[in-house]
Amino acid sequence: MALRRTSTAAVCVAAALVLAACGRSDTDAPSTPTASVASGKVTGTITLWAQGAEGEKLPSLLKGFEAENPGVKVKVTAIPWSDAHSKYQTAIAGGTTLDVTQMGTTWMPDFAGSFQSVPSGIDTSDIFAGSKATNVVKDATLGVPWYVDTRVVYYRTDLAKKAGYSSPPKTFAEFKAMTKALQSKAGAKWGVALTPSGTDSFQSTLPFAWSAGASLMNSDNTKWTLDTPEMTKGLKYFQSFFTDGIADPNLNTTPGGREAAFVKGSTPVLIDGPYEIGALNTAGGAGFDKKYTVMSIPKDQSSTSFVGGANLVVFKKSAHSSAVWKLVRYLSKASVQASWYKTTGDLPAVQSAWNDASLSADPKLAVFNEQLTDTKAPPANTAGTQVSAAADTQLEKIVKGTDPAGALKDLQSSADSIGTGD
Numbered sequence: 023m024a025l026r027r028t029s030t031a032a033v034c035v036a037a038a039l040v041l042a043a044c045g046r047s048d049t050d051a052p053s054t055p056t057a058s059v060a061s062g063k064v065t066g067t068i069t070l071w072a073q074g075a076e077g078e079k080l081p082s083l084l085k086g087f088e089a090e091n092p093g094v095k096v097k098v099t100a101i102p103w104s105d106a107h108s109k110y111q112t113a114i115a116g117g118t119t120l121d122v123t124q125m126g127t128t129w130m131p132d133f134a135g136s137f138q139s140v141p142s143g144i145d146t147s148d149i150f151a152g153s154k155a156t157n158v159v160k161d162a163t164l165g166v167p168w169y170v171d172t173r174v175v176y177y178r179t180d181l182a183k184k185a186g187y188s189s190p191p192k193t194f195a196e197f198k199a200m201t202k203a204l205q206s207k208a209g210a211k212w213g214v215a216l217t218p219s220g221t222d223s224f225q226s227t228l229p230f231a232w233s234a235g236a237s238l239m240n241s242d243n244t245k246w247t248l249d250t251p252e253m254t255k256g257l258k259y260f261q262s263f264f265t266d267g268i269a270d271p272n273l274n275t276t277p278g279g280r281e282a283a284f285v286k287g288s289t290p291v292l293i294d295g296p297y298e299i300g301a302l303n304t305a306g307g308a309g310f311d312k313k314y315t316v317m318s319i320p321k322d323q324s325s326t327s328f329v330g331g332a333n334l335v336v337f338k339k340s341a342h343s344s345a346v347w348k349l350v351r352y353l354s355k356a357s358v359q360a361s362w363y364k365t366t367g368d369l370p371a372v373q374s375a376w377n378d379a380s381l382s383a384d385p386k387l388a389v390f391n392e393q394l395t396d397t398k399a400p401p402a403n404t405a406g407t408q409v410s411a412a413a414d415t416q417l418e419k420i421v422k423g424t425d426p427a428g429a430l431k432d433l434q435s436s437a438d439s440i441g442t443g444d
Contacts, residue, residue: 059143064345065093069120073103076124076332079365087352094345107132119337121346125165127156127330131402131443134159137335138343140166144351149371152329152397159402165333166350167371169362171295172327172393173229174316176302178290184208190317194233194259197320201268204290213268214291215280216260218421224413225328225400229293229319231256232326232398239401239442246409246437249430255322257417257426264421271421281305284314293319295330296369296390316389318396329397331371369394405443412436 072080077100084096099120101109107129113119114136125133140146140163146154153167175197177190185203201213217226228238234256240247247253263269274283281298283289285306292298303311319327334350336343352358359370360378369381369390376382376391400406416429 058141058344058347059351060344060348063093064091064342064348066095066342066345068094068096068122068342068346068349070096070098070349071101071106071109071120071123072098073101073106073124073126073332075366076368077101083353083358083362083365084349086358087349090352091345091348096349117339119339121340121342122334122336122349124168124332125335126332127153127399128406130156130165130333130335131159131404131406133335134162134164134402136337136339137164138338138340139164141347144347144354146354148356148373149354150329150373150394150397152394152399153331153371156329156331156399156402157333165335166354168332168334168353169359169366169368170329170331170371170394171297171369172329172390172397173293173295174318174327174389174393175320176284176292176294176298176314176316178204178284178287178314180313181208181210181287181290190315192321194230194320194322198259198263198268201263201291202266205268208287208290210287210290212270212283212289214263214293215273215283215289216263216269216293217275218264218269218271218273219414219418220275221414222410224410224417226293227257227260227417228398228400229327230260230322233319233322233324234259235323243401243403244442246434246442248409248413248437249427249434252323253430254427257420257430259322261420261426265423278305285310290314296387297367299386300367316386318389318393324396325393326396326398327393329394329399331369401442403442405437405440408440408443409433409437412440 077098081098084098088094088096110133114133119136144166146166149167150170153170157163157165157167181204182200185200185207187200187203191197191200204210204213217223231253235252236250236256237247239245264271270289274280280289280292281301282305284292284302302314306313319325334353336346336350340346354372356372356375359372359375360380362368363370364380370376381387413433416433420426420429
């Protein structure tokens with residue numbers, strides 16, 4: 023999902039609320055590439071929508087593109103994530119779409135019929151594979167990753183040392199043992215913060231399920247596969263933290279609650295995205311950054327995390343798409359993405375951008391870089407949010423003690439009834 027929290031969480035919540043009217047265009051089939059990328063200078067006004075902090079800070083970044091192309095002006099409209107989905111719906115329905123926009127990864131299938139396919143002049147070979155996959159709908163590539171988000175494990179190194187751990191655990195078993203030892207030897211009330219219920223709570227279990235070998239759908243994405251032995255294993259592992267008293271079944275989900283518990287040491291482990299670094303440093307104050315570190319998702323069959331972030335998409339009705347794709351190519355340059363990270367903290371989708379000293383010198387970010395090589399995203403279909411809502415209901419039961427195998431059987435039945443939405 024990102025995955026920054028303000029963007030990813032808002033994307034998922036809003037998508038769940040509006041699924042019944044997802045605003046797809048009259049032409050639902052993805053387009054074949056019809057545009058090219060301008061080779062010379064471009065002119066005219068390019069209209070762009072961007073959400074959250076990106077919308078506020080993007081104009082300064084675009085000065086470089088405008089300097090290279092003196093005849094062009096990029097007009098950026100900043101809109102809140104909470105309003106974005108409905109605004110896209112309205113624009114598509116009214117035939118008033120803009121040129122290019124920042125699209126949350128979980129929204130790609132909702133509006134796929136309105137996007138151009140990516141032309142061959144856009145080179146995505148240097149972009150993380152998991153992030154590229156979020157742009158593929160019905161076998162068509164409809165966008166280019168702009169920034170990425172993934173989840174890793176944050177833990178208090180000072181308390182882990184008291185619990186007997188001088189290096190991070192690697193496996194499912196080792197990770198659970200450390201969280202238990204943080205309680206028994208380091209005085210933590212809870213060993214780890216895991217989301218027990220609520221909107222998109224099932225999404226938080228996916229790193230464990232994927233790492234146990236599970237897939238949400240079959241290989242050709244025509245059927246949900248939610249009641250497999252691998253999925254059951256991942257959910258049993260997740261459940262065990264609650265049944266063994268390691269995770270709080272009544273987790274404080276108010277803003278700042280997890281950070282406060284992490285700083286206090288009452289819950290010294292959590293799983294989240296890169297935005298958490300800033301949140302924890304602010305909550306902990308000067309020097310707190312030395313008291314914690316991050317590690318990859320613990321390994322079973324793999325160490326697979328969730329990938330999110332935002333993509334850049336060009337609408338079919340763009341009047342000058344050749345110039346717009348040149349803008350997308352500019353925003354995909356490693357140097358530009360590194361500069362954007364320094365401005366916003368958004369992690370680059372382009373792998374070579376991570377060679378910039380602002381990223382490569384940070385040991386915490388090095389873990390994110392490594393984790394981004396093994397990520398997955400939920401399937402790109404319009405039924406995803408309905409299935410996710412049904413999964414949230416079953417997860418709440420699992421946390422309260424229901425056998426995961428039985429709950430997943432019920433979830434499979436619900437998913438079969440919902441279908442794939444295509």
